[in-house]
Amino acid sequence: MSENVPSCYHCGLPCNDSTEYKLIILNEQRDLCCPGCKAVAEAIVDAGMESYYQHRETGTPGSSPAPELVPSFLKQLSAWDDPDLQDTYVREEAKDESSDQSTDKASITLMISGITCAACVWLIEHQLENTPGIIKTKVNLSTHRAEVEWHRQQLQLSDVLRAIGRVGYKAEPYSPLVQETTITKENRQALARIGVAGLGAMQVMMFAVGLYAGDYQGIATQHETFLRWVSALVCIPVYLYAGAPFLKGAWRNIKTKHFGMDVPVAIAISAAFFASIWSTFTQGPEVYFDSVCMFIFFLSVGRYLEMRARHRSIASSIRTSQQGVLMARVKNDQDDEWQLKPADRLKRGEVVFVKAGETIPGDGIIETGITLVNEAMLTGEETPLEKAPGDLVTGGTVNTEQPIQISITKDPKDSVLYTLRRLLDQAQSEKPGITQLADRVAGYFVLGVLVVASVTYTSWYFIEPNDAFWIVLSVLVVTCPCALSLATPAAITTATAKLANHGFLPTHAKFIESFRQVTDVVFDKTGTLTYGKFSIIETVNLCDQKKQDLLIVAASLEQHSEHPIASAFTAQFDSKELLPVSAPRIERNQGVEGTVNGITYRIGSAEFISQMRNGQSPQPPTPHEQWILLATEQADLAWFSIADALRQDAKPLVAYLQNAGLTCHILSGDSSEHPFKVAQALKINDVINNASPEEKLIHIRQLQQQNKRVLMIGDGLNDAPVLAGADVSIALSTGTDLAKVAADAVLLNHQISSLAHVVGVVNKTYRIIQQNLSWALAYNLLALPAAALGFVPPWLAAIGMSSSSLIVVFNALRIQKVNAQLDLKAN
Amino acid sequence: MDVIYFLIPLALILLICAIGAFMWAAKSGQFEDLDREAHRILFDEDMKPNQAKEKPDSQNQENQ
Known part of the structure; x- marks a missing residue:
């Protein structure tokens, strides 16, 4: 391709260059690539929404809309007008008290693919607002969801979807997962708590300034009492409402006899709160309401940021793992028409029609049609298997060649897919736990504080019995582990953001700590270490023609074949470069014959070539690889070795990991010798091939029993239970939905070498957490003797607490600077 | 200094209003999508429809 191809x-x-699709956008003639883009651009310009093009980011909405706009897709949308189907998705708006048109309003949540920036959101909202019949729309940029409310009598659901389709986005009805509803609720509640704590803390601080000033200048007793009373009044909701998560957490910890960070926090805030209340009633020497409110405010903000980072990754992983509703074409008994229906509503005995290239919706037996089925998501093996009438097919596998009809033999609840899901749930529930460093520290901390507090109390009891209680109280306030409990969340929040920038989404809060303890890395082969699709690895030229010419002939022939191997050839060339083939003939699973430039060629297996010449079958150069021969009737021209090629960055990555002292393993479902070859190339010693999901899980368990911490990296459906069972797991974004759900993290870009970044960030984060914890402990140890000797007034405690917390937060921000680049050329 | 007996209760009333307003905003989902609101100001809302009015017929036909 030349360098200045217009885009x-x-x-x-x-x-x-000579595109016939042109349109005037923003007062200039613009080239467009296809009728799909032109239709979309026209719709945008005609509706007066050109400013979309001015404000969109990076200039590209993720993908070309063209395939979504083909008539068959738009026609399919009509299936959504079926009331049964709408059932689960459409919510009837409750009868409006005031209006006459009562049940006409409906609302729905749509999942929209293709949103990349705020401009997309604006475009979709405007498109919908300009569609008559739509009452209200709200598109959420971070979750890619749209809430649409419309008049049912004026507009069908499919019209709504079509309106969005017309500006180039694909919308699908969506029913929010329980998980997401909980996230929204948690988020709102946390915000409300921060609001109460923040506003309350501000007020109490103001009263506290009055009280502190009073300590210096003198203050009338009735004023002091009044200020204390109002402080108490404001502090009560802060303590009871905003502080509730810490109190509940501590209570849970005490019940399970496992001391986490909540215990010292709860002790400190409760002691300070109740003592201050007591002091307000009895006119005691000190009140600590300002400290209580500030503690709660700081800690709530820290927890909130951590929660938001976690929610964000969960939301994106849900987004990447939701491929929409799998639809099945089911034969209608009355009129023998094919009707669309969601796959999870299939019943035993129904007959389903599956086109080439579609996913098979359920487990069943083929009734008519012979085809090739790609079962890679089940077995990990990329070579498709031939299936004829009477053969069993599994839901979730892909029909690659011919249209088939299947009679469904299992209800969705008994299907293979569902069984795998159950295995996954089980593995997840048995996942080995990990104690976080901060929690371990917290245990000792509680013990330490209690010991010091009682020692202080007894000592002061003998020296000055009246002051003993107040000094112990200031010990407890000063030692409130505010910085200590912010140390980990601050670091983890920054690390999560940093990892997300590298295309890496941890979905689990403990990911960083568990990742650091990993001793063994287990790779799946297909799709993880390899690309998961065929390519030409080696060419043996048997004639005097140029290799490139032979490849073009081969690709021209193969363009007529649907077999996955064909893509190894055709992927290298643009369709314009291929030569015309006359009379192409495809022999199933054997090869292709055709005439190019007057010469008849055959490409395919050795047997297929020998059929042409009656007899002698040519010998491939090596026995084990998969060899494809290109030949004419007279002579063999070239052998091509076809295999699933190793990812470019696999080798440096494995070398990097081994250098870092990790043991690498390969666990593959592939039954051939290929995993061994991959292992040899990567210098990995431990290889297991032909492993079922159960066997993979057993293997991981064995490693875990040897006290190893296992990191599993995979992408297939067959990997899902293993991903769930491993100590830490990473799924590739190209992988199946189930794998992504099961994993602790998802790798969004397609480079497994990003793992090197992850190792760098994780190590740095761990160091920062350690520093933060040591600093926080050091601060507490320093302040403790001063408090125990009675030198710390309330205002000094408040200042010390705030500054030690800020230092911890700023230290965590240093994680942003990690730069672990894996040099691909070094190896 | 007796003015504080009037001013502080007044501040408390304002505090209750502020907390109420914040709670309402959080509960009605106004903090859910902060990225989108940051960009809203950039778009030209006035540019709207002149041509949109001309074409509704053709769009409706597609819908049918």
Whole structure:
């Protein structure tokens, strides 16, 4: 391709020099690549929404909309008008008290794919607002969801979807997962708590300034009492409402006899709160209401930030793992028409029609049609298997060649897919736990504080019995582990953001700590260490023609074949470069014959070539690889070795990990010798091939029993239970939904070498956590003797607490600076 | 200094209003999508429809 190929103004993909699709956008003639982009751009311009093009980021909305706009897709949308189908998704708006048109309003949540920036959101909202019949829309940029409310009598659901489709986005009805509803609720509650704590703390601080000033200048007793009373009044809701999570957490910890960070926090705030209340009633020497409110405010903010980072990753992982509703074409008994229906509503005995390239919706037996089925998501093996009438097929596998009809033999609840899901749930529930460093520290901390407090009390009891209680109280306040309990969340929040920048989404709060303890890395082969698709690895030229010419002939022939191997050839060339083939003939699972430039060629297996010549079958150069031969009737031209090629960055990554002292393993479902070859190339010693999901899980368990911490990296459906069972797991974003759900983290870019960044960030984060914890402990140890000797007035305690917390937070920000680059060329 | 007996209760009333307003904002989901609100100001809302009015017929036909 030449260097200055014009790119499509709408989607950014390269388009022809002489493209016939042109449109005036923002007062300039723009080239567009296809009728799809043109239709979308026209719709945008006509509706007066051109400013979308001015404000969108990076100039490209993720993908070309063209395939979504083909008539068959838009037609399929009509299936959504079926009331049965809408059932689960559409919510009837409750009868409006005031209006006459009572049940006409409906609302729905849509999942929209293709949103990349705020401009997309604006575009969709405007498109919908300009559609008559729509009452209200709200598109959420971070979750990619749209809430739409419309008049049912004026507009069908499919019209709503079509309106969004017309500006180039794909919308699908969506029912929010329980998980997401909880996230929203948690988020709102946490915000409300921060609000109460923050506003309350501000007020109490103001009263406290009055009290502190009073300590210096003198203050009338009735004023002091009044200020204490109002402080108490404001502090009560802060303590009871905003402080509730800490009190509850501490109570849980005490019941399970496992001391976490909540215990010392709860002791400190409760002691300070009740003592201050007591002091208010009895006119005691000190009140600590300001400290209580500030503690709660700081800690709530820390927890909130940590929670938000966690929610964000969960939301994105839900987003990447939701591929929408799998639809099945079911034969309608009355009129023998094919009707669309969600796959999870299939019943035993129903007949389903599956087109080539579609996912098989359920377990069943083929009734008519012979095809190739790719079971990679089940077995990890990429070579498709031939299936004829009477053969069993599994839901979730992909029909690659011919249309087939299947009679469903199992209800969705008994299907193989469902069984795998159950295995996954089980593995997840048995996942080995990990104690966080901060929690271990907390245990000793509680003990230490209690010991020091009682020693202080007894000593002061003998020296000055009246002051003993107040000094112990200041010990407890000063030692409130505010910085200590912010130390970990601050570091983890920064690390999560940093990892997300590298295309890496941890979905689990404990990911960083568990990752650091890993001793063994287990890779799945297909799709993880390899690309998961065929390519030409080696060419043996048997004639005097140029290799490139032979490849073009081979690719021209193969373009007529649907077999996955064909893509190894055709992927290398642009369709314009291929030569015309006359009379192409495809022999199933054997090869292709055709005439190019007057010469008849065959490409395929050795047997297929020998059929042409009656007899002698040519010998492939090596016995084990998969060899494809290109030949004419007279002579063999070239052998091509086809295999699932190793990822470019696999080798440096494995070397890097081994250098870092980790043991690498390969666990593959592939039954061939290929895993061994991959292992040899990567210098990995421990390889197991032909492993079922159960066997993979057993293998991981064995490693765990040897006290190893296992990191599993995989992508397939067959990996899902193992991903769930490993100590830490990472799924590739190209992987199946189930794998992503099961994993602790998802790798969004397609480079497994990003793992090197992860190792760098994790190590740095751990160091920062250690520093933070040591600093916080050091601060507490320093302040403790001063408090125990009675030198710390309330205002000094408040200042010390705030500054030690800030230092911890700023230290955590240093994680942003990690730069662990894996040099691909070094190896 | 007796003015504090009036001013402080007044501040408390304002405090209750502020907390109420914040709670309402949080509960009605106004803090849920902060990225989107940051960009809203950039878009030209006035540019709207002149042509949109001309074409509704063709759009409706597609819908049918």
